[in-house]
Amino acid sequence: MSASDHLIPVVVSKVVEVNSIIKRFEFKHVDGDELPAFSGGAHIVVEMLDGPTKRKNAYSLMSSPFERGQYAISVRRDDDGRGGSKFMHEKVEAGMKMKISPPVNLFALDLRAKKHLMIAGGIGITPFIAQMTQATELGVPFELHYAARSASQAAYMDSLQDRFGDQVSCYCDDAGGGPDLVGLLSDQPLGTHVYVCGPRGMIEAVVQTATGLGWPAAHIHFEHFLSPPVGQAFSVHLAKAGIDITVGPEQSLLEAIEASGTPVNCLCRGGACGQCETKVVSCEGDIAHNDHWLDDEQRASKQFIMPCVSRFRGERLELDL
């Protein structure tokens, strides 16, 4: 079972070019119905039908969780990626019909927090926009520290400062660099939770700094923005289904399994949630473990794989599916 089994038909109601690399897409229900309520930090999976290829990418909802009339996401164009973001940028126009999954939240605010400290890098800003709206409604203090490469790539920086005032601090690499993490994390009231979403280096820096300063692990929250990497095509045998499938260079193993009609669990499609963990029956070759889920021992054992992001190179890979 997965959220993407029960897709919602939507129409693209608006496409906005935010800057040279980011576009915002807004969706309404095809029938004008209300869309499901959600909580800040939730994502949807967008199904893209690109000729014979079906891609499914996860994007954080940035619209208000209290707005049921429409959803909004922002997509950063990645020319080296599998083509999902390129498809969104080049092919998707207002008026187009698409399908999306119901919202899933793997990056929720901890509602016990006395204060939310949010740290965003680049396109990682999107879940925080919904969370700030939620925190404002709940009356819980928050502050956002938002770092981008340059002012020209810093999506929504101005509008967030207008909306949330001095609760928002902005940083640009070409104008002095990012926040002073040690200073920031050393001086927070008891009961503060920290949330980070952005590039891998930023997540690691925040988690390590907070841990080093004695923050409890339960107060540190992060969301990796991981797209399935591209690679060479490879073949896989699905033992229970008794079939061989081929994974294309720009396709994920998960997408190839789905395309074969074989049932497989999944949620985040980005190597973080653990739902698609699959047993390896036999492996003659090397698995490129690209996930954040398996530990080093599990990886070395070659007995598990996360099909949403991981790939294979070698003679034969057989999965328990």
Add this chain to the structure above:
Amino acid sequence: MTIQFRNETFRNDFTYANSPGNIPRFPFPFPEDVYMYSTNVEPHHATRAGSPFENAFDVDEHYVAEMKDRALVLAEDPGRCQALPHMETAGWDFVELVMVSKARDYPDLFELTIDGDRWHWINKPLQIDDSFIFGDSSTLPCHPMEYIGRQVQGDHAILDQRDGNLWLDAGIITAQADWSLDFDIGMNFFEWHAPVPLAHELGVFQRALKFLLSLPQGQPSRRLNWTLTVNPRLDTSPENYPKWGPDRTTVTPENIGEKVHLRVELQTFWRLPRSNAILFPIRTYLMAMNEVVTQPKWGRRLHRVMRDLRPELVEYKGLSRYHPMLVEWLSQFDDGALTSPGIFPD
């Protein structure tokens, strides 16, 4: 179809009973002639008209009497309804889910009018007609969870999701099979299940937690659980053990058919949208042995299940004192014939 609500009690004189038409819709919990733990979870979508699986929140002839019994329990012991401070949003999610579902499934009994944040709710069986601002708890007479929990059959726990676990951080629990909200509140999934025998070793809870953590919005699930209760008493709480524990000494071969009740919990699981919490309704159905055996398939099967029940489970479910007597009594309804698969009567 208009439901005739019964005027009956779950305490003192125990006038509770199932009318003949209500018996076949009982959620008999044994799909086979043997019982062992399993996670036995299936999608909670409309199944079989007339069954308790037809609607999101089943309303039956016991609705009004059960809500009166809940009010009595809460008046004596307000600790049966508790919500940690961060669970108010989840309470509103619960209000929305129940009101929208009941107004849709039972339009002759419940009406809901939504105008932006202004909601108007009519509950005809309980003679409630209230207007309130959705999300503003000051416009309700009590916490949103308590408000709607007093209008829906079954106990309701709300589980907060964080740190890769579920936390029992709110509930309205007045009809429980010997567990205490006051004791369990704030515990995580493994802590509150710690007393259950055998299942930990089988990995049942690891699998169940993984399943629940990924429960999607709009795709609820359900399972059945069961035990036996002497007398049709809903409130078999640890707090009130002195009131019901001794009932087990009153069972005799002469009264066992009317005294011993099969107690079935229809447990459902719902992802709540605004809080990201999980609503866990535990809806209890009670049926006297005399009523169960009116369905020949159920009489045969119940005998076989009880006869072969693992000793650990006999002990855990508190059946030790009268278990041999019950197996002997049930044997008269088992002619050895094959039983059909599934839980529904023939």
